[in-house]
Amino acid sequence: MITCIFLILLISISLTSFYPSFAAPVLEISGLDVEEVTSGLSAPTTMDFLGQNDFLVLQKNDGQVRRVVNDVLQPNPVLDLSVTSNSERGLLGIEIVHTDPPTVYLFFTESSSDGGIPLGNRIYKYTWDAPNSQLINSVLVKDLPVLPGANHNGGILVADVNDNVFAIIGDLNRDGILQNFPTENPDDTSVIIPVDPTGPYVAMGIRNSFGLSFDPVTWNLWDTENGHRTNDEINLISQNFNSGWQTIMGPFNGAFPDVNIPGHGIYSYSEPEFTWLDTICPTAIAFVQSIPLSILGDYALVGDCNNGQLYRFPLNPTRTAFDFSDFASLQDLIADDNTERDLLRIGIGFGRITDIKVGPDGLLYIVSIADGAIYRIFPVDTDGDGIPDVNDPNTEITTDTVAVDTTFGGDLTVDGATFTIPPGITVEFDFVNNKILIKNPGGKILIQFDGKIT
Ligand SMILES: [Ca+2]
Ligand SMILES: [Ca+2]
Ligand SMILES: [Ca+2]
Ligand SMILES: [Ca+2]
Numbered sequence: 248m249i250t251c252i253f254l255i256l257l258i259s260i261s262l263t264s265f266y267p268s269f270a271a272p273v274l275e276i277s278g279l280d281v282e283e284v285t286s287g288l289s290a291p292t293t294m295d296f297l298g299q300n301d302f303l304v305l306q307k308n309d310g311q312v313r314r315v316v317n318d319v320l321q322p323n324p325v326l327d328l329s330v331t332s333n334s335e336r337g338l339l340g341i342e343i344v345h346t347d348p349p350t351v352y353l354f355f356t357e358s359s360s361d362g363g364i365p366l367g368n369r370i371y372k373y374t375w376d377a378p379n380s381q382l383i384n385s386v387l388v389k390d391l392p393v394l395p396g397a398n399h400n401g402g403i404l405v406a407d408v409n410d411n412v413f414a415i416i417g418d419l420n421r422d423g424i425l426q427n428f429p430t431e432n433p434d435d436t437s438v439i440i441p442v443d444p445t446g447p448y449v450a451m452g453i454r455n456s457f458g459l460s461f462d463p464v465t466w467n468l469w470d471t472e473n474g475h476r477t478n479d480e481i482n483l484i485s486q487n488f489n490s491g492w493q494t495i496m497g498p499f500n501g502a503f504p505d506v507n508i509p510g511h512g513i514y515s516y517s518e519p520e521f522t523w524l525d526t527i528c529p530t531a532i533a534f535v536q537s538i539p540l541s542i543l544g545d546y547a548l549v550g551d552c553n554n555g556q557l558y559r560f561p562l563n564p565t566r567t568a569f570d571f572s573d574f575a576s577l578q579d580l581i582a583d584d585n586t587e588r589d590l591l592r593i594g595i596g597f598g599r600i601t602d603i604k605v606g607p608d609g610l611l612y613i614v615s616i617a618d619g620a621i622y623r624i625f626p627v628d629t630d631g632d633g634i635p636d637v638n639d640p641n642t643e644i645t646t647d648t649v650a651v652d653t654t655f656g657g658d659l660t661v662d663g664a665t666f667t668i669p670p671g672i673t674v675e676f677d678f679v680n681n682k683i684l685i686k687n688p689g690g691k692i693l694i695q696f697d698g699k700i701t
Contacts, residue, residue, distance in 0.1 A: 481519060551600060
């Protein structure tokens, strides 16, 4: 049984011929909305930004790097790689480092021709040639294993605050010392590994992952990990982290209280920060620090592949764990069922999410491999003054009048004088004309107050 993103994708693609359109995504959080940026992509995996309204996005199966400028998908790829794409292989990860000119890192399953024999999971870096809109000067920076596979290639690339680049790779179905078997030498599987410059593993014992991200506030590294039928995880990558696979997936103090984890070297086991008991195939994890989306600033955002849903996880004040004080059933750090899973849901209908990125515009971009589309989450600005609703001054209300519920009656104080409002009477605050209107149930104005409302 393969709990995998891309196998599911194959199923979903075959379904598209019978069901030509997917449901449009819907956000379930007030003050934000979602729109399509572009579509017509073939199995897009991950994306990164060259600049404002200018990004590259990878196509898993044909190895093409596509460019989107001002929401328009450019007709010609900026690079066309030869990739093996069966199962979870293909063109998987991108990280753009903003040197001058930019350096673009790509993680892909290289072959001599599309669909050919896999030569390796390889990371190359390129120079962005802006005048010609292409990637040039390829340099191999890391040659990672690919066999036996074919799943659990990982493939996500990230850069830290100093532009050091890291990759995550899964177990490729190996049973070695990095999977916590007391055998064999380390082989660059099940790890988070620095690739440019190279260095010791950051983490080991990872079954598979499609999500790796630095929190731009703390510069702590977080991942999502994919369980075998059960126990998907979110982890804060502690120093010399061992995630425990293949001895354990999910929390230690659950089903396996007495398991001994062989480990390796300096790496020590640490519990997941969160676990889904039933797999959802979590993929991207992202942190938003932007003025337009400030209401998401204290959360980790996670997308999933099985349900096309978006979740937000409230961070504690030090951003080292989740704060579930508002969610009693999550205080065990486990979503035991779909009801608990959906307590943190803020979006649905994204098809199958494979990446979440924050743009230079401060907005959130979501890649849907199943929809062949990229969506953008933006703040609602009902009054059109350029300031999102959530940041509008208190005196600025998004509709002309606001009705106050007086079903149960109440007191209204205007200029120090208090009026008792009987039940059933409507009070409207008209912020455009600066009036307070008290109306009877038929809408007739009983009392009108004029003057600036503050
Ligand atoms: Ca190709
Ligand atoms: Ca783990
Ligand atoms: Ca629970
Ligand atoms: Ca506004």
